[in-house]
Amino acid sequence: GPLSERRLMDVRLGELPAWLATCDFSPQGLLGGVQKAWSSYYDKYINVKRGGPAGISMLLAGYCLLSYGWNYQHISKISFWVSVL
Amino acid sequence: VLHATRPLHTTQQCLAPLPPLPEKGGEVRYGLIPEEFFQFLYPKTGVTGPYMLGTGLLLYFLSKEIYVVNHETVAAACILSVIIYGVKKFGSDVAAFADKLNEEKVAKALEVKNEAIKDLETAIEQEKKEQWRVEGRSYLFDAKRNNIAMLLETNYRERLLMVYNEVKKRLDYQVAMQNLKRQKEQDHMIQWVEKNVIQSITPQQQKESIAKCILDLKALSKSAQAAV
Numbered sequence: 001g002p003l004s005e006r007r008l009m010d011v012r013l014g015e016l017p018a019w020l021a022t023c024d025f026s027p028q029g030l031l032g033g034v035q036k037a038w039s040s041y042y043d044k045y046i047n048v049k050r051g052g053p054a055g056i057s058m059l060l061a062g063y064c065l066l067s068y069g070w071n072y073q074h075i076s077k078i079s080f081w082v083s084v085l
Numbered sequence: 086v087l088h089a090t091r092p093l094h095t096t097q098q099c100l101a102p103l104p105p106l107p108e109k110g111g112e113v114r115y116g117l118i119p120e121e122f123f124q125f126l127y128p129k130t131g132v133t134g135p136y137m138l139g140t141g142l143l144l145y146f147l148s149k150e151i152y153v154v155n156h157e158t159v160a161a162a163c164i165l166s167v168i169i170y171g172v173k174k175f176g177s178d179v180a181a182f183a184d185k186l187n188e189e190k191v192a193k194a195l196e197v198k199n200e201a202i203k204d205l206e207t208a209i210e211q212e213k214k215e216q217w218r219v220e221g222r223s224y225l226f227d228a229k230r231n232n233i234a235m236l237l238e239t240n241y242r243e244r245l246l247m248v249y250n251e252v253k254k255r256l257d258y259q260v261a262m263q264n265l266k267r268q269k270e271q272d273h274m275i276q277w278v279e280k281n282v283i284q285s286i287t288p289q290q291q292k293e294s295i296a297k298c299i300l301d302l303k304a305l306s307k308s309a310q311a312a313v
Binding site for chain 1: 105
């Protein structure tokens with residue numbers, strides 16, 4: 001289909017800048033994009049009859065990585081042996 | 086989060102009952118990485134590709150100190166092991182409990198739906214009964230018409246009787262009047278005749294009649310004495 005209507009996974013690498021250009025970066029557009037991403041994730045992993053640990057565990061892992069990334073500056077200052085001693 | 090995650094009534098022909106929830110969520114390996122990632126790498130690297138990638142990334146992060154090993158690592162390892170042990174041991178029980186709760190909810194909703202269906206069916210039957218009753222309307226109206234005709238008849242006859250009585254009363258009055266008049270005339274005539282007769286009896290006639298009566302009485306007394 002046309003470029004603007006394809007999802008990110010279906011866009012080829014060479015077309016990525018063009019695809020980014022067609023994106024809607026206004027606040028409403030971003031909010032809509034976030035909403036769509038969350039609803040697709042929710043439908044796939046959480047809103048099912050017999051879900052498992054996968055639904056929230058992926059969210060928690062993502063949260064761990066994000067917080068590690070935010071605190072990297074602070075963490076990288078102290079090394080293990082210094083904190084133990 | 087707005088729970089309208091499925092598009093409702095967006096197409097022209099909408100299926101009235103919602104499609105049921107999918108049975109299982111997307112496949113996730115080791116609880117963290119979706120299957121799609123493995124399938125994505127399979128054509129190029131085969132089965133072991135993602136594991137190699139994972140190991141290489143891990144060693145790279147460790148060696149370059151992008152991931153720092155400190156007290157938090159130990160804490161994370163302990164927490165993770167406890168969590169994994171807990172999930173493995175009690176996961177199925179918790180899942181069964183949650184399934185039971187869901188079952189109850191669904192059963193209640195089904196209950197409500199069946200109740201509503203039953204009520205509507207009884208309503209339909211009653212409606213059909215009413216429609217059957219409508220056919221008997223003609224009999225009902227015939228009976229009513231008969232009633233009304235009878236009322237009219239009785240009323241008519243009552244009035245007829247009243248008219249008859251009134252007319253009879255008036256005629257009786259006339260008859261009584263005539264009778265009275267005749268009687269009065271008769272009485273008056275009798276009185277007049279008596280009065281004239283008494284007036285016409287002159288004193289001389291009176292003496293004569295008295296003498297005659299005395300003679301008759303003497304004759305009678307004689308005959309009576311003879312009889313005794």
